[in-house]
Amino acid sequence: MKNTLITFIFLLSIPSFAQLGVISGQIKSETNEVLPGASVVLIGTVRGVESNTNGQYILKALKPGKYSIKVSFVGYQPSIQELTLGEGEQRNANFILRDVTELQGVSVYAQSGVKGNTFLPQVNEYTITAGKKNEVIVLDHLQANLAMNNSRQIFSRTPGISVWESDGSGIQLGVASRGLSPNRSWEFNVRMDGYDITPDPMGYPEAYYTPPMEVVDRIEIIRGASSLQYGPQFGGLMNFILRKPDISTKLVVESQNTTGNNGLISSFNYVGGTSGRLSYTTYYQKRMGNGWRQNSYFNTDHSHGELSYAVSNKLKIGAQMTYMYTQSQQAGGLTDAAFAQNAQQSLRSRNWFSNPWLIYALTADYIISPESKLSLKYFGTTAERSSIGFTKAITESDLNGTRQVDQDYYQTNGAELRYLTNYKIGRWKNTLAAGLRYFNGEIKRKQLGVGSKGTDMNFAIQGLFTRDLVFHNSNYAAFAETILRPSEPLLITLGARLEQIETHMMGQSGLSAAGLPIAATPSSRGRSFVLLGAGAEYKMSPNTKFYSNIAQAYRPVLASDLLPPATTDVIDPNLKDAKGFNFDLGYRGEIANYLTFDVDYFYLDYDNRVGTISRTNTDGKIYQFRTNLGHSVSKGMEAYVEFSPTTAWLKHQRLGNISVFASIAAIQARYMDFKTTSLVNGQIVEGNLAGKQVENAPEKINRYGITYSKKGLSLSWQISDIGSAFADASNTITPNAAATTGLIPAYQVQDISGSYKFKKYAQLKFGVNNLTDERYFTRRSGGYPGPGILPADGRTWYVGLNLKFIN
Template identity: 25%
Template sequence: MERIYNQKSFLNFKPFVATLVLAIFFFTGTHAIFGKNGVDKDSDNRELAIKGSISSLEGEPIPYANILVVGTVKGAHTDIDGNFQIYDLSDGKYTLKISALGFKSILEDIDVVKGKIMTLQLSFSEIGVEMPQVTVVSEKDRIFSKVPGAVTFIDKKEIENISPISGNEVLRRSPGIHVVDEEGVGMRVNIGIRGLDPDRSRSVLVLEDGVPVALAPYGEPEMYYTPAIDRMAGIEILKGSGQILYGPQTIGGVVNYLTPNPPSEQEGSIRIQGGQGGFFSGLVNYGDTYGNTGIQVNLMKKQAQNIGPTEFDITDFNTKFLFNMNEKSELGVKLGVYNEVSNSTYIGINQVMYDRGGEDFVRMAPDDQLDVKRYSLSFSHKYRFSENVKLRTIAYGYTTTRNWNRQDFTSNEANNAPANWTGVTWGSTDVPGGAIFMRNSTGNRDRQFEVAGFEPRLEVKHDLFGRKNDLVVGTRLLYERAFEQRVNGTKAGVKSGNLVEDEIRTGQAISAYAENKLQLTEKILLSGGVRMENFNYERDINRRNFAGIGIVDTVLVAGNSVTEIIPGLGFNYRPNVKVSIFGGVHKGYAPPRTKDAITSTGDALDLDAEESWNYELGFRSDLKRWLFLEMTGFRMDFSNQIIPVAESAGGIGFGVVNAGATLHQGFESALVFDIGQVLGFNSVNLRYDVNATYVQSTFSEDRFMGDMNINGNRTPYAPEWFINTALTFESNMGLGARVTANYVGNQFTDEVNSIAPSVDGRTGEIPSYFLMDANVFYNVDKWNSRFNLSVKNIFNERYIANRRPQGIRVGIPRFITMGYEFRF
């Protein structure tokens, strides 16, 4: 049966691979149409106003430098060879602003005369001092010419055009990313990449400036703290074999939030945004360089009294220092303080309440409260032994306190009230199991986490085999410790009571990696890497409730270790400056959670790391100056996917679901169509973009649940289709607007693919939904100001966003905000 299914899966996947290969050959042939120099042969020379090249003082071309015609919407970016072209400028005097990461900006005055093409050759000087942070994509390779895999970079301008209240809105702008809303404002992000379960982003490595942000990256990789999108300068999303250097998670991908670095000159901003339900977001940002020291500091305050069922108050302070130690080295220091108080809860409405309406956002447990406190400190250092040899070192430590006070509740088929019932009932007692009884007791789930890491990385440019090579060799040391207590309160809302669980979990990890990129020819780049992971973990249980005995103090200590070798290979082929073909294969890896690998009775299970083989093949291309296209086919083949049954995933809170073999395969694509350039608009930009993902995520071997064989069933929370698209308008007058649409296909919430919803609302199909947002903004340069009006869910669509953790979460209805930013 297994062999038949795998053959069938291959046959289903084969037409897609064939289509993708044909598409690649079709588009690689476009150089015959476009010409060898990448310039459209049928372009009217009278429309081409400016062309040129950008290089460093040493003569090296600078790819993806931004060229802006000041006071207009016209602009361009350089290609891999540092060349650029600007079309459709009327006669007159203009100023060009040329900028690129790591280089000082250039201002160049020009004259445009009808019929005459201006040719420029400009040189950049590098910024003397750069923040020595770790990025997953080279800052000077934003066209991804050396990335052997699918990658997305979302920059600050794109984030501004979205005017997000939640980082989820920004992440959806990347192909392959499915984000599930929980409370509507993205305080706890749930990211699923290419059909993987999005619950708490367990299968994704989430970083901020290259530093992990999960509670415990190896033993408990849940995202109970999520970096606030309000203060970000960009987001990198890396998939495929390009993520082999990072860890511990290398199954879904890497999401790296980027914060602003200290500027070379004084700059700052004050941004406020307010809306319904008492929503307020304010951010003060300031940066400057004083002698050899740069500083960047920001303070964010974000709160609301009623967004859906949620109330929250967040204070987030971050600062960066950059020290120019000497001509060979720089030191960066980053400090962060985060404090959140919210009435986040696990309980959701049941199906009875959803069907009758009117109770979508009722606060069923108004005393529930989640307190999250996070303190972080990191040091980053870069030392240049020579022009070709650099050592980057990062050291970091952070603590996260996650104390969650949640009122107990119960339901049963007979609708019998419990002995400690508060008298509050939700749902209906007329439907078997349709009543939710609130209990006069509380479970305080208090957890504190400590994480410390150290990672030196050596970067070497060398000429092995007479070819250009880039070698990266490094090691990563990480220590993590978790303290967990459960305190049962005898009344709703109290934070004190009886200590029923107390334990400490520790882990030590060491990782060593090496990756070499070989420039085989001018057009072919080969990449090969390997990473070794070793994780030693221990669970020390000091107090727990034993069946038939009760709550007792104990000494249960058990430990285990897991070691894995993770290889990866990739390539990037550029037949011309317009087209890049990439592909790769790598082994996916995720260590077992400590609480899953060691039971609550101190038994160490022989639980292996989660493993998969991941493949991808794709291309990206600037087919015309007005058209960008990217398409990637992927396949993730799990020999055994481990699904934790945590309460956040709607489970009973301990143990794992051994999902067996699963298969995730499909394609993701992105298209950007510059309508303004096609129509020859001189004073406005009109751009349409779409990213679409199709994925089949299925159980791929025989496995029985009761009498049902779930072989071929879809995995939970894996829609087959999800699409995000936008139409953006910008004018020379500073006025702009964007309309965004988001479609998510239907999802199943359990392994048996139940369609009919359960009475408690936790299982059953989640129907597909389609949402539209709009944002209008106005830049007033003479006032250094920006105004915006944003409407989320324009048509007030009512939809189920989630059936987790314990009941239905209805999506946020129409939500209107207004914002203002002043820059200085």
Template identity: 35%
Template sequence: MHYLAKQPGGLTDADFQRDPSQSVRERNWFKVDWNLISLSLDYRFSDQTRLNWRTYTLQAGREALGILNYINRPDPGGARDLLADRYNNFGSEVRLLHQYTLFKDLKSTLLTGARLYKGLTLRKQGEADAGNGPQFDFVPSEPSHSDYRFPGTNVAGFVENIFQLNDKWNVTPGVRMEYISTNAEGYFYQIMRFVPNVKVQEEREKNRSFLLAGIGSSYQLFKGVELYANISQNYRSINFNDLRVQNENARVDSLLKDENGYTADGGIRGKLNDWLYYDMSLFYLKYNDRIGSVFTKNEDNMVYRLRTNVADSRNIGFEGIIEADFLKVFTQGKSRYKLSVYTNFAAIDARYINTQETAIRNKRVEFVPPLLFRSGVSFGDKRFNITYQYSYIAKQYSDATNAEFTPTAVDGAVPAYQVMDVSVSYQWKWLGIFGSINNLANTSYFTRRADGYPGPGILPSDPRGYYLTLQAKF
């Protein structure tokens, strides 16, 4: 995939209210070169034993050129900022699945495997030309901000087993062993006042190994009704990729560390007479030293977003899914058509805990809306189908202090919004026609406040869009 795009930049809250389609940046460009190659192999040793091997490589790059300063200030002219990345990544994973009899005639299933990943990111940042066009060259040729290599390695082995204890009850324990190595090699220019910036050479390395475990179980209460519960450890490792990016809108804590925690959920699911499907669950997520964003100020009293280990956090929530085909009920399954109605609802209370920082304690976790609701209806047969979908996302925040507004628009509230979409499809022999209207009501809304490209600031979502696709099968 290759493309070149001119970017409008972000908006302040006031700009968005006036006209979300406007642009206050005329010199921003984005270029992508993305090449992904994958290979998959399946081998059957017997009816009970199968092997799956998947491997891939990513050879890619992206370059962002433009003005990265505060979006509430006009383009000052002069040299633009250029961020240039190259990615050379390789991954391979092998899985072995074996079914066997443990109790009576009940089949249990063993899954084991290993994963290898090696990645290399080359990241450069510096000044580029002062023009308006897509000239992706550093001026001078040596990047004036930073030049880094970020190699990384991940090796993992895992095993899990579904023990079918009887015809109603199964238990699935699993473990995963991880080794992660992240490195940084390069230089950055330390910004000085009243004297020239200082070039600093830097090397960093962080290696860690750990074991993650989990267990799940399900029990068929009676026909069409199943109870289930799961608990597993989780882990999120850091990398050094964003540590030395010079950006007035954002900084990364140099002492940033990995986060860990666990996830637990339980619920009930099932089918009623083949026309109603449901899944209702409660869940709890706990993160220690959660990596998040904090609205703060620099020595000049200018605001920016700090990415750091904010505090412990916990998410408590409920999620429900219901889908029903009413024509199956009314016609007792004799109709060639289907009329399917579905609803997906989630209520989440995600907050920071175990901290003495009053600006953060008991505040909502960023970008976790407390309420999500999606519903839709679909009508059609084997050839024709039309679908309508409605989505509502409640108000959320972009940082851990739950700031309602900032002058630079990097942090602040993300207001609640609702969106409707319609899609139609028709299949005739070898010809297929697919059409859709996204954002049917042409609602003005946004889901993201960016601290860098393609912003900074508010990134408006797309207005109403029309799509038509023709498909031919020979």
């Protein structure tokens, strides 16, 4: 199938353009220097290209008519030319760009200076980001172990991001911000190219799929106020933008091959380009290794194909398809004593995990006028999560009996229609972003199956699954946000989102003593609500600004919240979605290309948290009741500063370029109110977690680093200094025997990475992660893939060769 797709792409990349015109030219600076990678756009159309390595560009298949050509390049004043193109005519339009100091949009420094995180422009494609706390992680700016999706390095410059380092294979991403849980990034709204890639953001938002970082162009992060345009979750939006087809050339072929200790082999291969109206991309990655711990193994395959075609100068359509298959052996958890003795050991040798993942999307972009445009995305997921293993407490020995099998099947589809327009009220030049969303998701959850006694990855079971449930979620939403610009330095944003969510559960909740299915009590619930938000920006200078926003947020009732752990337990029929709000006040900006900074105060209010308490029924029997019990608040300061002293103070930089960064976060996440109950001598004793620190929320997340570059050589060093945290909401310090509760100690870990470009087409990448071989952990797991302490990887190294050919 993959070979057929590639053949189809190449056949489509050689169309005929008879009777259609061509515009071509070259782009240079005032000093006669060619400018490769400059953006060339036909204003009011979907057509655009980039200049090649010689600064040349060509726009083919153009209908007769008048055109306005806009050329822009970071650090230069944009230039516009107008011309009239006749039928079949070939016109030449050369551009000379003037150097400027004010940069627009996302800043990219090509030669020297700061190469860290950047910020989104006020309007990012079809969404409004003005007034919001946001970051753009540009992967090309990082010296990091991208072959292994090393989260510690990738998010090093993003303040307040906590990372669960319990999956050294790089298959799954576990990150969070502002005191929220990093569990498979489920407090973020995780998307790829603007569409959902989680099993079900309304019922099961865990991110089981993470794209290979070698194909990711950038990661866009918008904190809390993103809820107005994207919906859940409290953590905001995390959007992986894949590398788009190269629009400066017909064919780009790239191969990145990496090896390292513990049997690491990674091969990433990419083909892409543009020919006339057609652009295409395809990649394949194979990654496998034994892992740092005993009984660890991973074998992953990623493939992706993308086509886009400009049907006309105003309409562009596209299609994407992504497939992942993983095979992963899980080493399981450790007790505190076992971790202290040897963190690499494993007491589980028969635990396996696999999650085949298919994602697809169809897109259309239409330019209505120079001031208005429309976007439609249809997307879907067909996926599976399967595990088999011995998952009882780590204090129990695995005697090679039958293993537990759990399997989920996910089927989702949805669509988002977005509209963006610029409009005037008197002299105010304003922008409106509005849209509609539809989503439908189904989860088939099969749990507690009796599996084989073997050691391999085999998900066959004996008899029936104990639980066999179906969860269905549907979601309709309408949203709108506007920028009002009463003056040049000031803008104000106002927005609202209307949500309607329907949730249904049915199926089998257990098995009788005779092995017969016990039907679950069907559950249905619907709710509608409105989210409101507002923000503002005030320019202190052309490149610095104050920003602030406040917006309501929510988190839907999850599928797991509707599932009673025992048939006697009760779910509150009035169980509500968690609601609250986010507030930001910050100051950010850039000074030339030697200083970037962002300092902010945040306040996150998280109400209606779901919990379980004990109650007594009319017969005097005690049962567990799941309802809305909790309220927490996270607040603190975040700061990111990156400075290049050589760019600021030295003109010629003969010694190379040096940049240093600090990413600092002080976070206080506390329960304001959370009712609890416990059983003492058969009696229910009530308590409250008020004043307790939220679990998995370190109060200090600091990272520092320095990068040196000269010509083709670049070297980076960073240190992560992370504070201690608690594994449970009761703030237990002394660990229990099973190591599922207790303190998660503070730690410091260092990384060093580098690259050397020795040919135009060749680059060597290398590095050592956890340079000093620290023994630490970030997670105490209460269940799979534990339970117990899940150690982070010790010292590992990697070296890779990247080859890139352009035709």
